[in-house]
Amino acid sequence: MKRLIVDMDDVLADTSQAILEAFNTINHTNYNKEYFRNKVFYEFINQAQFESIRPMIEAKGFFADLPVMADAVQVMHDLQAKYDVFVVSAATEFPNSLEEKYHWLANYFPFIHWKNFVLCGDKSIIKGDIMIDDHEKNLKTFEGESLLFDAVHNWHLEGYQRVHNWKEIELLLN
Amino acid sequence: MKRLIVDMDDVLADTSQAILEAFNTINHTNYNKEYFRNKVFYEFINQAQFESIRPMIEAKGFFADLPVMADAVQVMHDLQAKYDVFVVSAATEFPNSLEEKYHWLANYFPFIHWKNFVLCGDKSIIKGDIMIDDHEKNLKTFEGESLLFDAVHNWHLEGYQRVHNWKEIELLLN
Numbered sequence: 001m002k003r004l005i006v007d008m009d010d011v012l013a014d015t016s017q018a019i020l021e022a023f024n025t026i027n028h029t030n031y032n033k034e035y036f037r038n039k040v041f042y043e044f045i046n047q048a049q050f051e052s053i054r055p056m057i058e059a060k061g062f063f064a065d066l067p068v069m070a071d072a073v074q075v076m077h078d079l080q081a082k083y084d085v086f087v088v089s090a091a092t093e094f095p096n097s098l099e100e101k102y103h104w105l106a107n108y109f110p111f112i113h114w115k116n117f118v119l120c121g122d123k124s125i126i127k128g129d130i131m132i133d134d135h136e137k138n139l140k141t142f143e144g145e146s147l148l149f150d151a152v153h154n155w156h157l158e159g160y161q162r163v164h165n166w167k168e169i170e171l172l173l174n
Numbered sequence: 175m176k177r178l179i180v181d182m183d184d185v186l187a188d189t190s191q192a193i194l195e196a197f198n199t200i201n202h203t204n205y206n207k208e209y210f211r212n213k214v215f216y217e218f219i220n221q222a223q224f225e226s227i228r229p230m231i232e233a234k235g236f237f238a239d240l241p242v243m244a245d246a247v248q249v250m251h252d253l254q255a256k257y258d259v260f261v262v263s264a265a266t267e268f269p270n271s272l273e274e275k276y277h278w279l280a281n282y283f284p285f286i287h288w289k290n291f292v293l294c295g296d297k298s299i300i301k302g303d304i305m306i307d308d309h310e311k312n313l314k315t316f317e318g319e320s321l322l323f324d325a326v327h328n329w330h331l332e333g334y335q336r337v338h339n340w341k342e343i344e345l346l347l348n
Contacts, residue, residue, distance in 0.1 A: 003299070005299075086296075086299055088299075091293075092276065092288040092289070092291045092292075092293075093288050093289075095273055095276045095277070095280075095288075096273075098272040098276060098293065099269055099270075099272050099273055102266065102272060103269070106269075114266040114269075114295045115266070115295035115296040116295060116296065117266045117294070117295055118266075118292065118293070118294040118295075118299060119265075119266075119272065119292070119293040119294070120291070120292040120293070120294070121287070121288050121289035121290060121291055121292075122260075122289040122290065125177070125179075125260055125262075125292060125301060125302065126299055126300070126301070127299060127300070127301040128299065
């Protein structure tokens, strides 16, 4: 059975939406994702003229209530029949996120066994057959097949097979 | 630079000692590690006649104050010059341990970067060159070299290169 490695932020959870809402709240702005079609997302929101969102991301609570991506629960559930599915999330940068991510996953994806959940920093330590992730840094060190999950911060990135939603993943992997 | 994968419980932290103390406390017994030289540790402590320690291990606090293994801090510090050292701990079985393990590690081993810390369930997902662990289930799925760290629950196990303390590891790996 092939091992499928699935990222959490911006793949299972719409973390960029929560980041953008946090940014808008503290900066009294009203940007939506489409505004960043021709901009570099993190570069834009980290400009000195804006209030930093980092304290909000570091605080307890930020990762507890992230919106779940459309169709992720059903497709992840069905993929278990064909793949050994692991959820691998970069989390150790934000220690307050560790338990929140665990409980978020257990809430939306109760069929994922605790054995198949990884919280880490550098994903180059992970081995598997297929990786779905939104960050080039994770895909480029992975030895198996790569799928880039479309995200507001990777619209400029080329050279990877891009998937835009979970229905596309279902068609590709089932 | 070779990647060295180091386990936490019973390798960096003396978790068996804490388990044995918890067991003695709730069962009003006075066993020490040497008593288990010719017994199977987990089989013995999980007998129906004894009060289970599982609720204590699942509760908040158990993993917060584990004793650190002798010489582990100094040897781990020095090994960073020669190896890319990752600490990989099975933790997702006990969600309350996640943040406690992070803070324990940050306290005793502040020189380990958050990028090099992994909390997981099944370690067969981990790749690297050398693994130091006390459990056969982790060593037997690892593709690199294995070192079995001597522990009260693995005294019966054969077929692995056994190390008894951190000074032995220093001699072997430096």
